[in-house]
Amino acid sequence: MRVKVISRNPSDYLRETKHDIHKVQRNYDPKLHPFAIPREYQRALNAVKLEKIFAKPFLGSLDGHSDVVQCLMKHPSSLSVLVSGAADGEIKIWNIAKRRCLKTITAHSGIVNGLCPSRGNDYFFSIGDGATIKQWKYASTSEEIRMVYEDDNDSDASEEETENDDNTPLNTIIGKSVMMGIDHHWEKPIMITCGESVQLWEESRSEPLQSLEWGVDTVYKVKFNPVETDLCVSAGSDRSLILYDIKMSKPLRKVIMALRSNSVCWNPMEAFNFTAASEDHDLYTFDMRKLSVPLQVHKDHVSAVIDVDYSPTGKEFVSGSYDKTIRIFPVDKGRSREVYHTKRMQRLTSVIWSYDSKYVLCGSDEMDIRIWKANASEKIGPRMFREEAAFRYQEKLKEKFSHHPEIGRISRHRHVPKHIRHSQQEKRAMLESRKRKEANRRAHSKPGTVPYKQERTKHIVTEEE
Incomplete structure (x- = not known):
């Protein structure tokens, strides 16, 4: 004998509080709602406008x-x-x-020059202008x-x-050469430093375990992979990005860019991907298995990009530049979704993304540390059930109508300072002139003598193994 049980969700017919209106059951048959699409479009338009009104990303500073x-x-x-x-x-x-x-x-x-935490322990390491690594305890x-x-x-x-x-x-720990960067292994009590050479250190030893070199004068940044923990990548003064495996006695691969990379950061969710911040105003996302072509070129900055850090979700990263702005990029898109700036903020020196994926912090030349929201219009604090449902509904509406011209125009628009606007116009004119010159040279030369280079490959000089 089969028994069919009728079950109801109380949230469908009960009021959240006694002050709410009574819920009414509705028939969602599309034939009964001929104007549903225009209504949804108007709601999406209102949601995008409200997002701009409530966009207040700056939270405070640490002085x-x-x-x-x-x-x-x-x-x-x-x-x-x-x-x-x-x-x-x-x-x-x-x-x-x-x-x-x-x-x-x-x-x-x-x-x-650098700071790195010891994973799972209550202390951290720092390096200065000299050749010393110092170990410190956090405040209790x-x-x-x-x-x-x-x-x-x-x-x-x-x-x-x-x-x-x-x-x-x-x-x-006293070394023999100047150190420019430091990072700690994600699982073992091992550190890696960079400078005149890349050296591997154990926390309890005063001599390096290993020294890795590949014809570089100075290495500025080195980072361990958070997923494949024995892999690391470095950025050097010879415009190179070098991959290392600490289980091997020599580096793995090397790619030379057109201009120098200032910082690198691994994607915490995709083991083989990392992003490099370059002097040519762009950021390059690479797959370490194929360094000859970057997966994506991220453009929008108008000056050298100094630092980059990933969100814990691995879907976005934040970058800080000498153009006095912070930009947030989706991993799979070439343009930024957000730009942050203030009148007082000067050239950026470092940026990080908090582990709860809600905040971005930056340090700059005028000695302040600023705290920003990762989503400019997000409400900070507790939310009621109906409020959370309304936010989710608005996000779905914006996603559904994102290709409509008016909604796309409003969502993409960002106010930028005057010097950024002028630099963008100047850079656009320079790039158009360069493309026009290359097209004229190709048109007046023998076929094949002036090869066409794609945007993703023109900044790669060579790859070595």
């Missing part, structure tokens, strides 16, 4: 450094902790939620509570004692 903020670092297990290094050798540990400094460390005598919860709630006199004394303790590193 306290007395020199240029050179590098930023995320805590591997805490969303509220941020570490920053400045050009005067000072390191600060911040509580982002309270927007206050927890600890100040006078770490190096020159620029702090007791120190934070003491700094917030103690009286002024007592807190001054305790801060002096803490500062004296903080200026003594847990460990110091």
Whole structure:
């Protein structure tokens, strides 16, 4: 005997609160709603306009450094902790939620070139202008509570004692050459540094385990792969991007670009893909298995791109440039979906994307660390069920009608500063002139003597193995 049970979802017929209107059951037969599409189009148009009205991405700043903020670092297990290094050798540990400094460390005598966390441990590493790697401890919860709630006199004394303790590193490793960048293995107690050569270090040893070289004067940036953890990529002064496997005694592959890359970052969800920030104002996403052609060229900046960092979802990344703007790019698109700027913000030196995928932080020349929303119009804080459903409905409507001219025009429009606008016009004129010159040369030459190069391949000089 079969029993057919009728089940109902209470959310379909019950009010969320007693002040809400009563829900009415509707017949969704399309024959009964001949004007459904025009109504949805108008709702999509209103949703896009409201998104522009509520787009307020800037949340606040962390002020306290007395020199240029050179590098930023995320805590591997805490969303509220941020570490920053400045050009005067000072390191600060911040509580982002309270927007206050927890600890100040006078770490190096020159620029702090790099910071990296030890995965799963309560300490991090820093490198300065010299040839030293220093190990430091994070601020503990007791120190934070003491700094917030103690009286002024007592807190001054305790801060002096803490500062004296903080200026003594847990460990110091002295190398033989200047170091420009550092990163930590995602699973093992191993670090990798770059400078005159790429060196592999163990946390407890004072001598490098391995030295990897491939004819480069200086390597500026090196990053471990978060998925295939034994792989890493570096950017050098000879315009090269070099791949390494720490299990092998020599580098794997090398590609030489037309201009130098300032930074590299791996996609945390796609093991073989990484993005390089270049001096030619563009960013290049590569598949490490085929370096001869980039997967995508990301354009919109009008000056050298200094830093790049991926979202934890792996679908977007953020870049900071010398044109004083931050841009957010989808991985599979060549144009940015968002641009952030302020009147006071100067040239960007570093950008990071928080591990909860909701915030972007940047450091710049005027000594401030700024906090931005990853989605400019997103509401921060708790949402009711109906509010969340309304937001999802609006997103689907915008996606459905995104190809309509008016909705596409409104969603793409961004206000940019005057100097960015003028630089864009100048750059566009230069590119058109270059294309016109190449077309004329091809038209007045023998067939095949002036080969046509695609946009993705014209910036690649050579690939070596």
